[in-house]
Amino acid sequence: MLSTKEVPSLSSLFSAFASITASIMFLQSMVYQILPHQVRDYLISILRNLIFKAHTPTQIAFVFDKESAFGGLNQIYEAASVYLQTLRGPGNKRLNVSKSLKEKGLIIRLETGETVTDSYDGMELQWRFVCSRSEEDRDSPGRGGGGNRQCYELSFHNEDEGKVCDSYIPFVLDSAKTIREERRVLKMHTYSPSSGMNWQSVNLDHPATFETVAMDVKKKTKIMEDLNRFVKRKEFYKKVGRAWKRGYLLYGPPGTGKSSLVAAMANHLKFDIYDLQLANVRRDSELRRLLLATGNRSILVIEDIDCSVNLPDRLHGGEEKKSDPQYDKNSINGTSLTLSGLLNFVDGLWSSCGDERIIIFTTNHKERLDPALLRPGRMDMHIHMGYCTYEAFKQLASNYLEISGDHHHLYGEIQGLLEETPVTPAQVAEEMMKDEDAESALEGLVDLLKQKKMKGDECDHAKVDEKKWQIC
Protein backbone atom coordinates (compact mmCIF):
# COMPACT_ATOMS: atom_id res chain seq x y z
CA MET A 1 0.00 0.00 0.00
CA LEU A 2 1.31 3.46 -0.84
CA SER A 3 1.45 6.06 1.84
CA THR A 4 0.04 9.55 1.12
CA LYS A 5 3.64 10.82 1.48
CA GLU A 6 4.78 8.89 -1.66
CA VAL A 7 1.97 10.12 -4.00
CA PRO A 8 2.88 13.53 -5.52
CA SER A 9 0.10 16.02 -5.10
CA LEU A 10 -1.49 17.69 -8.15
CA SER A 11 -0.14 21.07 -7.12
CA SER A 12 3.44 19.73 -6.89
CA LEU A 13 3.08 18.19 -10.40
CA PHE A 14 1.94 21.53 -11.77
CA SER A 15 4.79 23.39 -10.18
CA ALA A 16 7.35 20.84 -11.56
CA PHE A 17 5.87 21.18 -15.07
CA ALA A 18 5.95 24.97 -14.81
CA SER A 19 9.59 24.98 -13.76
CA ILE A 20 10.62 22.60 -16.62
CA THR A 21 8.77 24.76 -19.16
CA ALA A 22 10.38 27.88 -17.77
CA SER A 23 13.84 26.22 -18.05
CA ILE A 24 13.21 25.19 -21.67
CA MET A 25 12.05 28.68 -22.59
CA PHE A 26 15.08 30.12 -20.86
CA LEU A 27 17.42 27.72 -22.70
CA GLN A 28 15.68 28.43 -26.02
CA SER A 29 16.03 32.20 -25.61
CA MET A 30 19.70 31.67 -24.63
CA VAL A 31 20.28 29.53 -27.77
CA TYR A 32 18.53 32.14 -29.92
CA GLN A 33 20.59 34.94 -28.41
CA ILE A 34 23.96 33.22 -28.41
CA LEU A 35 23.93 31.06 -31.63
CA PRO A 36 23.66 32.69 -35.07
CA HIS A 37 20.79 31.34 -37.22
CA GLN A 38 23.17 29.50 -39.62
CA VAL A 39 24.56 27.40 -36.76
CA ARG A 40 21.04 26.80 -35.44
CA ASP A 41 19.81 25.58 -38.85
CA TYR A 42 22.83 23.32 -39.17
CA LEU A 43 22.23 21.73 -35.77
CA ILE A 44 18.54 21.26 -36.56
CA SER A 45 19.36 19.57 -39.89
CA ILE A 46 21.77 17.18 -38.12
CA LEU A 47 19.10 16.33 -35.59
CA ARG A 48 16.54 15.78 -38.36
CA ASN A 49 18.95 13.53 -40.27
CA LEU A 50 19.67 11.49 -37.18
CA ILE A 51 16.00 10.90 -36.60
CA PHE A 52 14.80 10.30 -40.21
CA LYS A 53 17.81 9.05 -42.19
CA ALA A 54 17.38 5.40 -41.31
CA HIS A 55 13.79 5.40 -42.56
CA THR A 56 13.60 7.76 -45.56
CA PRO A 57 15.41 6.65 -48.77
CA THR A 58 16.79 9.47 -50.86
CA GLN A 59 16.95 9.60 -54.67
CA ILE A 60 20.33 9.52 -56.33
CA ALA A 61 21.13 9.77 -60.02
CA PHE A 62 23.69 8.12 -62.28
CA VAL A 63 24.61 10.23 -65.29
CA PHE A 64 25.66 8.48 -68.49
CA ASP A 65 27.43 10.86 -70.85
CA LYS A 66 27.54 10.16 -74.57
CA GLU A 67 31.32 10.09 -74.45
CA SER A 68 33.05 7.71 -72.08
CA ALA A 69 35.54 9.11 -69.55
CA PHE A 70 38.48 7.77 -71.58
CA GLY A 71 37.23 8.84 -75.01
CA GLY A 72 35.05 6.96 -77.46
CA LEU A 73 31.37 6.22 -77.12
CA ASN A 74 29.95 5.33 -73.73
CA GLN A 75 28.43 1.86 -74.15
CA ILE A 76 25.83 2.45 -71.43
CA TYR A 77 24.67 5.66 -73.11
CA GLU A 78 24.39 3.82 -76.44
CA ALA A 79 22.52 0.91 -74.85
CA ALA A 80 20.18 3.25 -72.96
CA SER A 81 19.28 5.12 -76.15
CA VAL A 82 18.26 1.79 -77.75
CA TYR A 83 16.58 0.26 -74.69
CA LEU A 84 14.56 3.39 -73.89
CA GLN A 85 12.94 3.23 -77.31
CA THR A 86 10.84 0.39 -75.89
CA LEU A 87 9.56 2.50 -72.96
CA ARG A 88 7.04 5.26 -73.15
CA GLY A 89 5.73 7.48 -70.33
CA PRO A 90 2.16 8.83 -70.29
CA GLY A 91 3.63 12.30 -69.81
CA ASN A 92 5.92 12.18 -72.87
CA LYS A 93 5.02 15.14 -75.02
CA ARG A 94 7.99 15.52 -77.36
CA LEU A 95 9.76 12.56 -78.97
CA ASN A 96 12.64 12.51 -81.42
CA VAL A 97 11.97 10.38 -84.51
CA SER A 98 14.58 9.26 -87.07
CA LYS A 99 15.32 6.46 -89.54
CA SER A 100 18.73 4.94 -90.26
CA LEU A 101 19.90 2.93 -93.23
CA LYS A 102 21.24 0.17 -91.00
CA GLU A 103 18.02 -0.44 -89.09
CA LYS A 104 14.48 -1.43 -89.95
CA GLY A 105 11.64 0.80 -88.77
CA LEU A 106 11.60 4.16 -87.04
CA ILE A 107 13.86 5.10 -84.16
CA ILE A 108 11.87 6.97 -81.52
CA ARG A 109 13.88 8.63 -78.73
CA LEU A 110 13.22 10.94 -75.80
CA GLU A 111 13.56 14.65 -76.46
CA THR A 112 15.64 16.68 -74.08
CA GLY A 113 14.07 16.99 -70.62
CA GLU A 114 11.59 14.13 -71.22
CA THR A 115 11.43 11.41 -68.58
CA VAL A 116 10.27 7.83 -68.61
CA THR A 117 9.80 5.38 -65.73
CA ASP A 118 10.93 1.77 -65.70
CA SER A 119 10.39 -0.91 -63.10
CA TYR A 120 12.79 -3.79 -62.56
CA ASP A 121 12.97 -6.38 -59.79
CA GLY A 122 10.81 -4.33 -57.43
CA MET A 123 12.71 -1.08 -58.08
CA GLU A 124 11.32 2.06 -59.65
CA LEU A 125 13.77 3.84 -61.93
CA GLN A 126 13.41 7.09 -63.74
CA TRP A 127 15.30 7.96 -66.92
CA ARG A 128 15.72 11.49 -68.23
CA PHE A 129 17.41 12.63 -71.40
CA VAL A 130 19.42 15.82 -71.05
CA CYS A 131 21.01 17.79 -73.84
CA SER A 132 22.71 20.95 -72.66
CA ARG A 133 25.05 23.43 -74.24
CA SER A 134 28.53 23.69 -72.77
CA GLU A 135 29.64 26.82 -70.90
CA GLU A 136 31.91 27.78 -73.80
CA ASP A 137 29.04 27.62 -76.29
CA ARG A 138 26.73 29.59 -74.07
CA ASP A 139 29.31 32.37 -73.76
CA SER A 140 29.69 32.65 -77.54
CA PRO A 141 26.39 31.48 -79.07
CA GLY A 142 27.44 32.40 -82.60
CA ARG A 143 30.01 29.58 -82.71
CA GLY A 144 27.70 26.90 -83.92
CA GLY A 145 26.93 24.72 -80.89
CA GLY A 146 29.40 21.88 -81.46
CA GLY A 147 29.83 21.46 -77.71
CA ASN A 148 26.47 19.93 -76.74
CA ARG A 149 26.58 17.64 -73.77
CA GLN A 150 24.16 14.75 -74.17
CA CYS A 151 23.48 12.38 -71.34
CA TYR A 152 20.92 10.13 -69.71
CA GLU A 153 20.17 10.52 -66.01
CA LEU A 154 19.00 7.45 -64.15
CA SER A 155 17.39 8.22 -60.75
CA PHE A 156 16.58 5.61 -58.13
CA HIS A 157 16.54 5.10 -54.36
CA ASN A 158 20.03 5.16 -52.88
CA GLU A 159 19.42 1.80 -51.21
CA ASP A 160 19.03 0.18 -54.69
CA GLU A 161 22.47 1.27 -55.89
CA GLY A 162 24.01 -2.22 -55.68
CA LYS A 163 21.13 -3.82 -57.58
CA VAL A 164 21.26 -1.12 -60.26
CA CYS A 165 25.00 -1.66 -60.85
CA ASP A 166 25.03 -5.45 -60.66
CA SER A 167 21.78 -6.31 -62.29
CA TYR A 168 19.82 -3.47 -63.93
CA ILE A 169 22.63 -1.94 -66.03
CA PRO A 170 23.75 -5.38 -67.38
CA PHE A 171 20.06 -6.01 -68.19
CA VAL A 172 19.86 -2.74 -70.18
CA LEU A 173 23.09 -3.64 -72.06
CA ASP A 174 21.74 -7.12 -72.95
CA SER A 175 18.31 -5.86 -73.95
CA ALA A 176 19.86 -3.24 -76.24
CA LYS A 177 21.99 -5.92 -77.91
CA THR A 178 18.91 -8.05 -78.59
CA ILE A 179 16.89 -5.09 -79.91
CA ARG A 180 19.77 -4.06 -82.20
CA GLU A 181 20.04 -7.60 -83.58
CA GLU A 182 16.32 -7.75 -84.28
CA ARG A 183 16.31 -4.45 -86.11
CA ARG A 184 19.54 -4.88 -88.00
CA VAL A 185 19.18 -5.01 -91.76
CA LEU A 186 21.10 -8.07 -92.90
CA LYS A 187 23.67 -7.69 -95.63
CA MET A 188 24.50 -9.89 -98.56
CA HIS A 189 28.11 -9.55 -99.69
CA THR A 190 29.20 -10.68 -103.11
CA TYR A 191 32.51 -10.57 -104.91
CA SER A 192 33.31 -9.93 -108.51
CA PRO A 193 36.83 -8.93 -109.60
CA SER A 194 35.40 -6.48 -112.14
CA SER A 195 33.81 -4.36 -109.42
CA GLY A 196 36.93 -3.87 -107.31
CA MET A 197 39.11 -6.01 -105.10
CA ASN A 198 36.68 -6.40 -102.24
CA TRP A 199 33.22 -7.55 -101.26
CA GLN A 200 30.26 -5.50 -102.51
CA SER A 201 27.28 -5.43 -100.17
CA VAL A 202 23.56 -4.94 -100.56
CA ASN A 203 20.72 -5.27 -98.08
CA LEU A 204 19.52 -8.84 -97.74
CA ASP A 205 15.76 -8.78 -97.67
CA HIS A 206 15.02 -12.44 -98.37
CA PRO A 207 11.65 -13.41 -96.93
CA ALA A 208 12.49 -17.10 -96.37
CA THR A 209 12.23 -18.25 -92.76
CA PHE A 210 12.13 -21.63 -91.05
CA GLU A 211 8.34 -21.28 -91.04
CA THR A 212 8.13 -20.88 -94.81
CA VAL A 213 10.70 -23.47 -95.92
CA ALA A 214 8.83 -26.66 -96.76
CA MET A 215 10.68 -29.71 -95.52
CA ASP A 216 10.44 -32.56 -93.06
CA VAL A 217 9.53 -31.03 -89.69
CA LYS A 218 11.94 -33.25 -87.74
CA LYS A 219 14.80 -32.30 -90.03
CA LYS A 220 13.91 -28.63 -89.78
CA THR A 221 13.79 -28.78 -85.99
CA LYS A 222 17.13 -30.58 -85.92
CA ILE A 223 18.76 -27.82 -88.00
CA MET A 224 17.27 -25.06 -85.86
CA GLU A 225 18.41 -26.77 -82.67
CA ASP A 226 21.88 -27.25 -84.13
CA LEU A 227 22.13 -23.54 -84.99
CA ASN A 228 20.81 -22.45 -81.60
CA ARG A 229 23.26 -24.73 -79.82
CA PHE A 230 26.12 -23.45 -81.96
CA VAL A 231 25.59 -19.75 -81.16
CA LYS A 232 25.32 -20.48 -77.43
CA ARG A 233 28.52 -22.50 -77.17
CA LYS A 234 31.30 -19.91 -77.27
CA GLU A 235 32.79 -21.15 -73.99
CA PHE A 236 32.50 -24.79 -75.04
CA TYR A 237 34.44 -24.23 -78.28
CA LYS A 238 37.11 -22.38 -76.31
CA LYS A 239 37.31 -25.15 -73.71
CA VAL A 240 37.79 -27.92 -76.25
CA GLY A 241 40.23 -25.85 -78.31
CA ARG A 242 38.17 -25.67 -81.50
CA ALA A 243 37.53 -22.67 -83.72
CA TRP A 244 33.96 -21.41 -83.24
CA LYS A 245 32.67 -22.46 -86.67
CA ARG A 246 30.14 -24.87 -88.09
CA GLY A 247 29.88 -26.33 -91.57
CA TYR A 248 26.77 -27.48 -93.42
CA LEU A 249 26.52 -29.27 -96.73
CA LEU A 250 23.16 -28.84 -98.45
CA TYR A 251 22.59 -31.24 -101.31
CA GLY A 252 19.70 -32.17 -103.58
CA PRO A 253 18.19 -31.49 -107.00
CA PRO A 254 17.65 -27.94 -108.30
CA GLY A 255 14.57 -26.22 -106.89
CA THR A 256 14.37 -28.14 -103.62
CA GLY A 257 15.02 -25.13 -101.39
CA LYS A 258 18.78 -25.12 -100.68
CA SER A 259 19.18 -21.38 -101.25
CA SER A 260 15.91 -20.73 -99.43
CA LEU A 261 17.23 -22.68 -96.45
CA VAL A 262 20.45 -20.61 -96.44
CA ALA A 263 18.36 -17.41 -96.33
CA ALA A 264 16.17 -18.89 -93.57
CA MET A 265 19.31 -19.72 -91.55
CA ALA A 266 20.64 -16.17 -91.99
CA ASN A 267 17.30 -14.66 -90.97
CA HIS A 268 17.06 -16.98 -87.98
CA LEU A 269 20.53 -16.14 -86.67
CA LYS A 270 20.58 -12.54 -87.93
CA PHE A 271 23.88 -13.27 -89.66
CA ASP A 272 25.12 -11.55 -92.82
CA ILE A 273 25.74 -13.72 -95.88
CA TYR A 274 28.97 -13.79 -97.90
CA ASP A 275 28.05 -15.41 -101.19
CA LEU A 276 31.26 -16.60 -102.82
CA GLN A 277 31.23 -17.64 -106.46
CA LEU A 278 34.39 -19.67 -106.77
CA ALA A 279 34.49 -19.03 -110.49
CA ASN A 280 35.33 -15.40 -109.69
CA VAL A 281 38.35 -16.33 -107.56
CA ARG A 282 41.55 -17.13 -109.39
CA ARG A 283 44.10 -18.11 -106.79
CA ASP A 284 44.51 -19.14 -103.21
CA SER A 285 45.98 -15.79 -102.18
CA GLU A 286 42.89 -13.98 -103.50
CA LEU A 287 40.66 -16.43 -101.65
CA ARG A 288 42.61 -15.81 -98.42
CA ARG A 289 42.29 -12.05 -98.78
CA LEU A 290 38.55 -12.35 -99.34
CA LEU A 291 37.95 -14.74 -96.49
CA LEU A 292 39.95 -12.60 -94.08
CA ALA A 293 37.75 -9.65 -95.04
CA THR A 294 34.56 -11.43 -93.94
CA GLY A 295 32.93 -10.31 -90.67
CA ASN A 296 32.08 -12.26 -87.54
CA ARG A 297 28.57 -13.65 -87.10
CA SER A 298 28.33 -14.41 -90.78
CA ILE A 299 27.54 -17.24 -93.15
CA LEU A 300 29.94 -17.97 -95.97
CA VAL A 301 28.04 -19.69 -98.78
CA ILE A 302 29.71 -21.46 -101.65
CA GLU A 303 26.94 -22.59 -104.00
CA ASP A 304 27.28 -25.44 -106.47
CA ILE A 305 30.68 -26.44 -105.11
CA ASP A 306 30.80 -29.38 -107.54
CA CYS A 307 30.58 -27.36 -110.73
CA SER A 308 31.27 -23.70 -110.06
CA VAL A 309 34.96 -24.24 -110.55
CA ASN A 310 37.17 -27.11 -111.50
CA LEU A 311 39.27 -27.35 -108.39
CA PRO A 312 42.48 -29.36 -108.77
CA ASP A 313 42.87 -31.39 -105.63
CA ARG A 314 45.25 -33.69 -103.87
CA LEU A 315 43.54 -36.85 -105.05
CA HIS A 316 43.25 -36.01 -108.69
CA GLY A 317 46.55 -34.17 -108.89
CA GLY A 318 45.12 -31.74 -111.37
CA GLU A 319 47.15 -32.99 -114.35
CA GLU A 320 44.17 -34.08 -116.42
CA LYS A 321 42.36 -30.90 -115.41
CA LYS A 322 45.04 -28.67 -116.92
CA SER A 323 43.65 -29.58 -120.31
CA ASP A 324 40.23 -28.39 -119.16
CA PRO A 325 39.39 -24.81 -120.31
CA GLN A 326 37.79 -24.18 -116.91
CA TYR A 327 41.14 -24.94 -115.27
CA ASP A 328 42.85 -22.32 -117.39
CA LYS A 329 40.22 -19.80 -116.50
CA ASN A 330 41.12 -20.23 -112.84
CA SER A 331 44.82 -20.24 -113.34
CA ILE A 332 47.07 -17.22 -113.51
CA ASN A 333 50.87 -17.33 -113.78
CA GLY A 334 50.84 -21.02 -113.03
CA THR A 335 49.10 -20.58 -109.65
CA SER A 336 45.46 -21.47 -109.22
CA LEU A 337 42.73 -21.98 -106.73
CA THR A 338 42.95 -25.43 -105.20
CA LEU A 339 40.48 -27.45 -103.21
CA SER A 340 43.11 -28.15 -100.56
CA GLY A 341 43.81 -24.39 -100.39
CA LEU A 342 40.15 -23.72 -99.83
CA LEU A 343 39.63 -26.47 -97.26
CA ASN A 344 42.82 -25.82 -95.32
CA PHE A 345 42.08 -22.18 -95.08
CA VAL A 346 38.47 -22.74 -94.09
CA ASP A 347 39.49 -25.32 -91.46
CA GLY A 348 42.52 -23.52 -90.17
CA LEU A 349 43.53 -19.92 -90.26
CA TRP A 350 40.33 -18.30 -91.44
CA SER A 351 38.01 -19.90 -88.93
CA SER A 352 40.35 -19.11 -86.06
CA CYS A 353 40.50 -15.43 -87.05
CA GLY A 354 36.90 -14.74 -86.16
CA ASP A 355 33.96 -15.84 -84.11
CA GLU A 356 30.65 -17.49 -84.96
CA ARG A 357 31.49 -18.48 -88.50
CA ILE A 358 29.18 -20.67 -90.50
CA ILE A 359 30.17 -22.11 -93.83
CA ILE A 360 27.67 -23.69 -96.19
CA PHE A 361 28.41 -25.60 -99.37
CA THR A 362 25.54 -26.44 -101.70
CA THR A 363 25.52 -28.95 -104.49
CA ASN A 364 23.15 -30.71 -106.84
CA HIS A 365 25.52 -33.68 -107.07
CA LYS A 366 26.87 -34.90 -103.79
CA GLU A 367 28.27 -37.99 -105.50
CA ARG A 368 30.59 -35.80 -107.58
CA LEU A 369 32.18 -34.07 -104.60
CA ASP A 370 35.77 -34.66 -103.67
CA PRO A 371 36.03 -37.10 -100.73
CA ALA A 372 38.17 -34.52 -98.93
CA LEU A 373 35.05 -32.38 -98.63
CA LEU A 374 32.94 -35.22 -97.32
CA ARG A 375 35.33 -36.69 -94.79
CA PRO A 376 33.94 -36.79 -91.22
CA GLY A 377 34.44 -33.60 -89.28
CA ARG A 378 34.75 -31.35 -92.30
CA MET A 379 31.11 -30.46 -92.79
CA ASP A 380 29.34 -30.93 -89.46
CA MET A 381 25.92 -31.63 -90.96
CA HIS A 382 24.91 -33.05 -94.33
CA ILE A 383 21.38 -31.92 -95.14
CA HIS A 384 19.46 -33.55 -97.93
CA MET A 385 16.86 -31.38 -99.67
CA GLY A 386 14.63 -33.74 -101.58
CA TYR A 387 11.59 -33.81 -103.84
CA CYS A 388 8.32 -32.53 -102.49
CA THR A 389 6.79 -34.80 -99.85
CA TYR A 390 3.15 -34.66 -98.79
CA GLU A 391 4.23 -32.89 -95.60
CA ALA A 392 6.19 -30.28 -97.57
CA PHE A 393 3.24 -29.86 -99.97
CA LYS A 394 0.91 -29.06 -97.03
CA GLN A 395 3.38 -26.45 -95.82
CA LEU A 396 3.48 -24.86 -99.29
CA ALA A 397 -0.34 -24.95 -99.52
CA SER A 398 -0.50 -23.16 -96.19
CA ASN A 399 2.10 -20.55 -97.34
CA TYR A 400 0.70 -19.90 -100.81
CA LEU A 401 -3.01 -20.74 -100.59
CA GLU A 402 -3.63 -20.28 -96.89
CA ILE A 403 -5.09 -23.76 -96.53
CA SER A 404 -4.45 -25.18 -93.08
CA GLY A 405 -4.75 -28.79 -91.90
CA ASP A 406 -5.36 -31.62 -94.36
CA HIS A 407 -9.06 -31.44 -95.08
CA HIS A 408 -9.17 -30.43 -98.73
CA HIS A 409 -10.95 -32.95 -100.92
CA LEU A 410 -8.03 -33.05 -103.43
CA TYR A 411 -5.41 -33.78 -100.74
CA GLY A 412 -5.89 -37.57 -100.85
CA GLU A 413 -5.29 -37.67 -104.61
CA ILE A 414 -2.32 -35.28 -104.37
CA GLN A 415 -0.75 -37.38 -101.60
CA GLY A 416 -0.96 -40.52 -103.78
CA LEU A 417 0.50 -38.74 -106.82
CA LEU A 418 3.36 -37.18 -104.79
CA GLU A 419 4.37 -40.62 -103.51
CA GLU A 420 4.75 -41.87 -107.10
CA THR A 421 5.97 -38.73 -108.85
CA PRO A 422 9.13 -36.74 -108.08
CA VAL A 423 8.36 -33.05 -108.27
CA THR A 424 10.37 -30.27 -106.69
CA PRO A 425 8.93 -27.85 -104.13
CA ALA A 426 9.80 -25.10 -106.65
CA GLN A 427 7.47 -26.70 -109.26
CA VAL A 428 4.69 -27.13 -106.70
CA ALA A 429 5.14 -23.51 -105.58
CA GLU A 430 4.99 -22.34 -109.18
CA GLU A 431 1.65 -24.14 -109.74
CA MET A 432 0.28 -22.54 -106.59
CA MET A 433 1.27 -19.10 -107.83
CA LYS A 434 -0.69 -19.53 -111.06
CA ASP A 435 -4.11 -19.04 -109.51
CA GLU A 436 -5.28 -17.09 -106.51
CA ASP A 437 -8.21 -19.47 -106.14
CA ALA A 438 -7.06 -22.44 -104.04
CA GLU A 439 -9.34 -24.94 -105.78
CA SER A 440 -8.09 -24.05 -109.29
CA ALA A 441 -4.46 -23.96 -108.15
CA LEU A 442 -4.74 -27.44 -106.64
CA GLU A 443 -6.47 -28.76 -109.76
CA GLY A 444 -3.57 -27.36 -111.81
CA LEU A 445 -1.16 -29.20 -109.51
CA VAL A 446 -3.07 -32.47 -109.93
CA ASP A 447 -2.81 -32.07 -113.73
CA LEU A 448 0.92 -31.40 -113.50
CA LEU A 449 1.49 -34.44 -111.30
CA LYS A 450 -0.55 -36.64 -113.67
CA GLN A 451 1.45 -35.42 -116.67
CA LYS A 452 4.69 -36.09 -114.84
CA LYS A 453 3.51 -39.52 -113.85
CA MET A 454 2.87 -40.31 -117.49
CA LYS A 455 6.44 -39.45 -118.34
CA GLY A 456 7.40 -42.42 -116.22
CA ASP A 457 10.86 -43.04 -117.63
CA GLU A 458 12.16 -39.60 -116.75
CA CYS A 459 10.75 -39.87 -113.29
CA ASP A 460 12.22 -43.32 -112.69
CA HIS A 461 15.67 -41.98 -113.49
CA ALA A 462 15.21 -39.13 -111.14
CA LYS A 463 14.13 -41.50 -108.39
CA VAL A 464 17.24 -43.61 -108.82
CA ASP A 465 19.35 -40.47 -108.54
CA GLU A 466 17.47 -39.43 -105.47
CA LYS A 467 18.10 -42.79 -103.80
CA LYS A 468 21.76 -42.55 -104.62
CA TRP A 469 21.96 -39.17 -102.88
CA GLN A 470 20.23 -40.46 -99.79
CA ILE A 471 22.65 -43.36 -99.42
CA CYS A 472 25.73 -41.16 -99.86
Ligand SMILES: Nc1ncnc2c1ncn2[C@@H]1O[C@H](COP(=O)(O)OP(=O)(O)OP(=O)(O)O)[C@@H](O)[C@H]1O
Ligand atom coordinates in the same frame (compact mmCIF):
# COMPACT_ATOMS: atom_id res chain seq x y z
N1 LIG B 1 11.64 -26.45 -99.71
C1 LIG B 1 11.10 -25.31 -100.14
N2 LIG B 1 10.29 -24.60 -99.35
C2 LIG B 1 9.75 -23.45 -99.78
N3 LIG B 1 9.95 -22.94 -101.00
C3 LIG B 1 10.73 -23.61 -101.83
C4 LIG B 1 11.36 -24.82 -101.45
N4 LIG B 1 12.09 -25.27 -102.48
C5 LIG B 1 11.95 -24.39 -103.46
N5 LIG B 1 11.13 -23.38 -103.09
C6 LIG B 1 10.75 -22.25 -103.92
O1 LIG B 1 11.35 -22.44 -105.18
C7 LIG B 1 12.28 -21.40 -105.51
C8 LIG B 1 13.63 -22.00 -105.83
O2 LIG B 1 14.17 -22.58 -104.67
P1 LIG B 1 15.71 -22.48 -104.26
O3 LIG B 1 16.39 -21.44 -105.07
O4 LIG B 1 15.79 -22.35 -102.78
O5 LIG B 1 16.18 -23.92 -104.73
P2 LIG B 1 17.65 -24.49 -104.80
O6 LIG B 1 17.59 -25.84 -104.19
O7 LIG B 1 18.60 -23.53 -104.21
O8 LIG B 1 17.89 -24.63 -106.34
P3 LIG B 1 19.30 -24.66 -107.14
O9 LIG B 1 19.92 -25.99 -106.85
O10 LIG B 1 18.89 -24.51 -108.55
O11 LIG B 1 20.11 -23.53 -106.64
C9 LIG B 1 12.36 -20.51 -104.31
O12 LIG B 1 12.11 -19.19 -104.69
C10 LIG B 1 11.29 -20.96 -103.36
O13 LIG B 1 10.25 -20.05 -103.36
Ligand SMILES: [Mg+2]
Ligand atom coordinates in the same frame (compact mmCIF):
# COMPACT_ATOMS: atom_id res chain seq x y z
MG1 LIG C 1 20.21 -22.44 -105.04
